[in-house]
Amino acid sequence: MSGNPMFNISYGLYVLTANNGQKDNGCIINTVTQVTSEPNQITLAVNKGNHTHDMIMDTKDFTVSVVSEAADFELFKHFGFCSGREMDKFKDFTAVERTANGTLAVTKGTNAYISGRVTQAWDVGSHTIFLADVVDSKILSAVKSATYGYYQEQIKPRPQATAKGKTIWRCTVCGYEYEGEELPEGYICPLCKHGAADFEKVTG
Amino acid sequence: MSGNPMFNISYGLYVLTANNGQKDNGCIINTVTQVTSEPNQITLAVNKGNHTHDMIMDTKDFTVSVVSEAADFELFKHFGFCSGREMDKFKDFTAVERTANGTLAVTKGTNAYISGRVTQAWDVGSHTIFLADVVDSKILSAVKSATYGYYQEQIKPRPQATAKGKTIWRCTVCGYEYEGEELPEGYICPLCKHGAADFEKVTG
Known part of the structure; x- marks a missing residue:
């Protein structure tokens, strides 16, 4: 049977946001995992090429907004297909809420947010894995979370x-x-x- | 709106297997992520209470078999609800294939396997996060991967x-x-x- 076995791993989709004191920025990631519940810790793997990656390395604070099945392709284009180094992604983007750690949650096309404080950063090559304590979280909508499979079949x-x-x-x-x-x-x-x-x- | 935001993170489901020279063992996990594609590396978070956890700490070799929507509740009971310390989970379990690193893949109710060699182990409290190089992988079926949400709604x-x-x-x-x-x-x-x-x- 043909195909890439790595594509059979399931993922959710998230807008990852940070704030460096000068501006807010965000990108799309698919690699958020709760690794322990007591204490509540998550990991995220972020490509070093992302501007948001460098902001989190500096500030240690971030929010992941969980993309729901109500999201449209525009959300992915807006946060996923261009770099915050070249534009201000939040300039005219108003569907936001500032969370306890001062970063922005995206409140449209999402169903929850989780804010974290990085406690460890592991260099694994093209990406950094961040381990973080959850410092704030909130349910935003009852719509189901969008899996990466759902994005491929229904949103793209x-x-x-x-x-x-x-x-x-x-x-x-x-x-x-x-x-x-x-x-x-x-x-x-x-x-x-x-x-x-x-x-x-x-x-x- | 009520509910636990942590439950909005999407996961797949996997049978994680190891072999310590004396026996094969396996457990169910939901925390597999491809963190880099070149080289092909994955992470998995495994509860320290699992016998399979200790076997991987010793041997560094494992396989994750990706649970598909064809899986039944028996698979979860067999691998998820009892400990390999008390029984031999593979004694009468014949739907298996030995992979390149000498561990077993489960071939029923699954759609792919990925075998890995641990290169780093990070202690995060109740769990260890393993970083591993992918050393073998194979597609087993065209049935979709079961997400944790699918398990909750359709299998349980x-x-x-x-x-x-x-x-x-x-x-x-x-x-x-x-x-x-x-x-x-x-x-x-x-x-x-x-x-x-x-x-x-x-x-x-």
Whole structure:
């Protein structure tokens, strides 16, 4: 049977936010886990390329807002497909609530938030794993949490049929399409920044 | 709005297996995350009370078999509700395949396995977080992965209506029912070993 066994691991989706005293910023992650309940501790793995990663390294404070099935693709584009280094993601984004640790929770397309204070940061290569104490949390909606599988099937736009005889490489994370027989070496998705391993070849 | 925000985090479900040279053993966990793709590394948080935890501390080798929607409650009872210290869970359990690192994958009610070699172990209190290199993996079935939400709604037996005037405390993890007005202090579910925080009060 074909396929990538790693894709069978289930994840939720989260807007991860931080504030460095100058501004608020956020990105999309899928790697939040409650690791102990007494005390209440969570881990999150965050790509070092994210501006939010560096803000959390500095301040240790963050909030994860749990994306629900009510979320639309705009939420993912807004927080997932561009960097806070180049824009202020919260400039005109008003569906927010400031939590106990001074960071922002996103209150639209989400069903809960969990604010944390980092106690450990482990370098694992491309990502840092943060261990954190939960310092605040709140239920925002009764809508179910969106799993990554739900995002793939229900939220991400359906791809258009590929023109006959044409070959494209499609990013399985965000749907971006690269036209050409082969992906350039070391190609990174211009939208969501995932690598060549996340692209699939489609021929029309 | 009421409810526990921590319950909005999404998880998959996994049979975690190890072999200490004398025997194979396994338990159920929900905390597997791919943390980097190059190199391919995963983390898992495992309760120190699990026999499998100690075997992995010793040998560093394990397999996680991804539970699918084809799994029945028996799989959870078999691997989740008793300890390998008291029984040989693989004695009459034949739906297995030995993977590249010498541990067993469970091939029934699962859709993939991922074998790992531990490179770091972080003590976070009641649990250890293992960081591991993926050394082997395979797709076993095209059935979807079971999320913890799916287990709660579709796999766990539906509770019976509580008799009128009676009060019970029900374990939200496995469904075990304790009869009485109050749970004893420090109560642990005799079936799945989760604590009082995972029980809900139900009155008939």
